Amino acid sequence: xxxxxxxxxxxxxxxxxxxxxxxALSIYLPGFFVKPKYDFLYSDFDSYNNKYLVKTNSLELxxxxxxxxxxxxxxxxxxxxxxxxxxxxxISFEDAKKLNLDSSSTSPDGFQIESGQGSEGIFPxxxxxxxxxxxxxxxxxxxxxxxNLTLTNSYFNFMFLGWIIK
Amino acid sequence: MDKxxxxxxxxxxASNKQxxxxxxxxxxxxxxxxxxxxxxxxxxxxxxxxxLYYIGGLIVIIGIIVLIVQHWEELNLFSRLLxxxxxxxxxxxxxxxxxxxxxxxxxxxxxxxxSAPTTAIGIKFLMDExxxxxxTSTLLSIIxxxxxxxxxxxxxxxxxxxxxxxxxxxxxLFFFSxxxxxxxxxxIESTLALHKYSVLIAGLSYLILGYYFTKAKLxxxxxxxxxxxxxxxxxAALALGNWKPEQNIFWEIIFPxxxxxVVFLSVYLRASxxxxxxxxxxxxxxxxxxxxxxxxxxxxxxxxxxxxxxLILTGFVAxxxxxxxxxxxxx
Numbered sequence: 001x002x003x004x005x006x007x008x009x010x011x012x013x014x015x016x017x018x019x020x021x022x023x024a025l026s027i028y029l030p031g032f033f034v035k036p037k038y039d040f041l042y043s044d045f046d047s048y049n050n051k052y053l054v055k056t057n058s059l060e061l062x063x064x065x066x067x068x069x070x071x072x073x074x075x076x077x078x079x080x081x082x083x084x085x086x087x088x089x090x091i092s093f094e095d096a097k098k099l100n101l102d103s104s105s106t107s108p109d110g111f112q113i114e115s116g117q118g119s120e121g122i123f124p125x126x127x128x129x130x131x132x133x134x135x136x137x138x139x140x141x142x143x144x145x146x147x148n149l150t151l152t153n154s155y156f157n158f159m160f161l162g163w164i165i166k
Numbered sequence: 167m168d169k170x171x172x173x174x175x176x177x178x179x180a181s182n183k184q185x186x187x188x189x190x191x192x193x194x195x196x197x198x199x200x201x202x203x204x205x206x207x208x209x210x211x212x213x214x215x216x217x218l219y220y221i222g223g224l225i226v227i228i229g230i231i232v233l234i235v236q237h238w239e240e241l242n243l244f245s246r247l248l249x250x251x252x253x254x255x256x257x258x259x260x261x262x263x264x265x266x267x268x269x270x271x272x273x274x275x276x277x278x279x280x281s282a283p284t285t286a287i288g289i290k291f292l293m294d295e296x297x298x299x300x301x302t303s304t305l306l307s308i309i310x311x312x313x314x315x316x317x318x319x320x321x322x323x324x325x326x327x328x329x330x331x332x333x334x335x336x337x338x339l340f341f342f343s344x345x346x347x348x349x350x351x352x353x354i355e356s357t358l359a360l361h362k363y364s365v366l367i368a369g370l371s372y373l374i375l376g377y378y379f380t381k382a383k384l385x386x387x388x389x390x391x392x393x394x395x396x397x398x399x400x401x402a403a404l405a406l407g408n409w410k411p412e413q414n415i416f417w418e419i420i421f422p423x424x425x426x427x428v429v430f431l432s433v434y435l436r437a438s439x440x441x442x443x444x445x446x447x448x449x450x451x452x453x454x455x456x457x458x459x460x461x462x463x464x465x466x467x468x469x470x471x472x473x474x475x476x477l478i479l480t481g482f483v484a485x486x487x488x489x490x491x492x493x494x495x496x497x
Contacts, residue, residue, distance in 0.1 A: 005381070008381065016341045023349075
């Protein structure tokens with residue numbers, strides 16, 4: 001009797017909980033079955049004045065690079081993103097030169113790196129929310145996963161250099 | 167055991183001198199007080215003095231926020247925490263202490279109201295000071311999660327209306343923050359539609375909870391839940407229909423059914439919020455559909471005339487329903 005009386009209470013609380021579970025499953029479940037294989041190299045510089053470029057599968061210094069055009073006199077850094085751990089680590093130019101790189105936008109196993117679509121949130125909770133323009137996502141093969149890059153603002157200073165072929 | 171059996175048993179106990187009149191009176195009073203207290207907590211209607219208490223409470227909260235914004239740079243860590251977390255904790259303790267006195271219960275609830283936002287802002291500053299840098303949705307999820315737990319525990323121990331009300335508010339904030347955190351983990355074009363579904367589900371949840379609190383005689387919350395529930399549910403359903411040429415036919419077709427369902431439920435539930443907002447949303451829908459689909463073919467002036475007549479009809483039916491079923495009771 002008491003259970004029957006409390007059905008609306010249980011239903012009222014369960015509905016949002018079920019939605020959260022459903023959304024979480026639809027986002028995280030593909031990640032259990034689809035495993036991207038290729039790590040990638042990137043720099044935290046803008047692509048209009050890039051210090052590095054990839055030529056014949058290896059990293060080189062860009063001869064057209066102009067240090068005086070660099071905003072805020074910031075030194076460019078190179079990073080390897082470990083796709084399995086979803087974590088970046090810094091690498092020196094000398095070490096990066098030794099990597100075998102594929103600079104095409106799609107990895108050999110069919111993944112791409114995209115910027116967030118961006119969308120308006122629902123006032124008053126967010127003026128702007130959802131997949132942010134400044135976030136980067138690994139997409140492809142029914143997977144869309146946020147990348148935890150080491151950048152202050154990836155919209156302006158992310159530069160993809162190449163997939164690391166082992 | 168029914169009432170007659172109980173009275174017979176009491177007579178028998180009394181004749182055997184196993185129970186005294188005082189014991190019986192004490193047992194009756196204790197039961198009666200419990201029922202009255204529980205009912206008064208939730209079925210209480212605000213009087214003018216109480217409305218003023220709550221307005222006063224809101225002014226205090228606004229004052230604290232203005233103080234923080236205006237003097238932020240001049241305040242050191244201790245002062246920042248004092249005006250936020252300090253005020254929050256002090257208000258909470260005050261609320262609990264004076265809540266013991268029945269006559270001061272309303273003021274106690276206002277202190278409970280003051281404590282919630284100040285404590286939440288205080289937690290945010292505390293996290294800033296410890297160098298915790300998180301995205302907005304993550305930060306809001308953590309803070310609203312902490313506050314929700316805190317309010318639920320407080321309600322469990324003190325059974326005060328304000329703690330139940332704040333639990334629902336923080337649960338709502340947690341739901342929106344956490345779903346938004348999840349939406350950020352994926353890069354799909356339809357994030358805005360997902361937000362609309364969140365509002366739809368939250369609105370539906372409010373409506374069901376509103377029904378529960380009506381049935382459970384906890385009427386203090388019903389008006390709030392019904393009002394925001396109907397607006398959230400129908401607002402999201404209308405927004406999901408979108409606008410030509412990107413309209414969603416499913417939601418555009420189903421919407422009048424939902425709005426009419428809400429209007430007719432108002433009769434069954436005797437809830438005027440259902441009738442008022444159901445009618446208003448139906449009117450908005452009529453205008454939207456008229457403009458979207460008939461302004462080109464019939465011409466805008468003729469479409470306006472038809473829409474106007476439909477609005478008059480909708481308003482008339484709503485007025486009749488209100489007079490027939492709701493003049494004696496309004497929620």
